[in-house]
Amino acid sequence: MKTDSTHHSSRRQPGAALRLEGLTRRYEQAAVVDNLDLAIAPGEFVTLLGASGSGKTTTLMMVAGFTEPSQGRVLINDQDITHLPPAKRDLGVVFQHYTLFPHLSVADNLAFPLEMRGVARRDIKQKVADALALIQLDDKGHRLPRELSGGQQQRVALARALIFSPAALLMDEPLGALDKKLREHMQLEIKRLHVASGSTVVFVTHDQEEALTLSDRIAVMQQGLIAQIDTPHDLYTKPKNRWVAEFIGQSNFIDGQVSAIQQQGYDVRLSSGETVCGKGVAHLGVGQSVLAVLRPEHIRIGLPGDSSAHLPISATIAEMLYLGHTLKLTLVLSDGATLLAQLQNSALEGTLRPGASVRIGWATESLWFIPAEAQR
Structure with a gap:
């Protein structure tokens, strides 16, 4: 199913254009993702929404480079990155578990991806200060991750994925481990960070309310295919079939x-x-x-x-x-x-x-x- 982006945003858009062409992943004879096409505009927030086994996380892992496609291509700004290793793709990735280094301070966790890219020490200090201000943890840079709340740790994980201005930010169920109240708070945080950074975001969730709250467009996935992709409003008010109507609301x-x-x-x-x-x-x-x-x-x-x-x-x-x-x-x-x-x-x-x-x-x-x- 071919889908093209028609969403236009007025915010600044440093993020990259992302395109998936015929992306497929088979395990033995079963296709977990089946000839999937998707075009995401610079600065757009697109959510892959679906039940367990729908292929949403496998799709994200192929974009990130952690899973090799059986066929198809992944392109960033029209450059084919399908066979590049994850470290060469210029992508920020956030998972459900925070994956912060427990022995490093918050500031050092944020500095790490910049150090790996050879950024000058003076620039690192400024970027870390800016990142701490962005996530409203200016006074927590010296603390270890275990000294922060779950929500604060996830904010640090988000900032670390954004700090080197990646071409796109990939998030796989990043709020799944949080309680309901904190989850709703973090949804607002993610939306604020997205607007402030202008990043291109691909977000994976099984939570329909989360998808409706955050997204510019939602791709509802079913059996390795996109059943429908639309704005939250059109997806809710104009479902294409019964399956989508039952899944959304x-x-x-x-x-x-x-x-x-x-x-x-x-x-x-x-x-x-x-x-x-x-x-x-x-x-x-x-x-x-x-x-x-x-x-x-x-x-x-x-x-x-x-x-x-x-x-x-x-x-x-x-x-x-x-x-x-x-x-x-x-x-x-x-x-x-x-x-x-x-x-x-x-x-x-x-x-x-x-x-x-x-x-x-x-x-x-x-x-x-x-x-x-x-x-x-």
């Missing part, structure tokens, strides 16, 4: 059939009998079986006395899950179908309970149609 799927093609989208007759309209993937045909994708937060809920023009469908609350800031509801429709709804905790909370009858509806633009057969 939660979705309701309603069976239907295209009854008409309009200038702005499709008319679809649902299996329950209603005709609804909305947008969808290109080239759906009249009579084609489709699924209407409806995100839980797009379902509007009201009590039976509310305006039925905007809330035309009757439903019964089967289950309620209280999550503090939100409520999750399982709704049963008259034909027995179930929908998952999510709403902000509000004045409705006290009136909603399992067994209660409600009216539901959604805005036309909330529906997105995909082919029913598009399931790999």
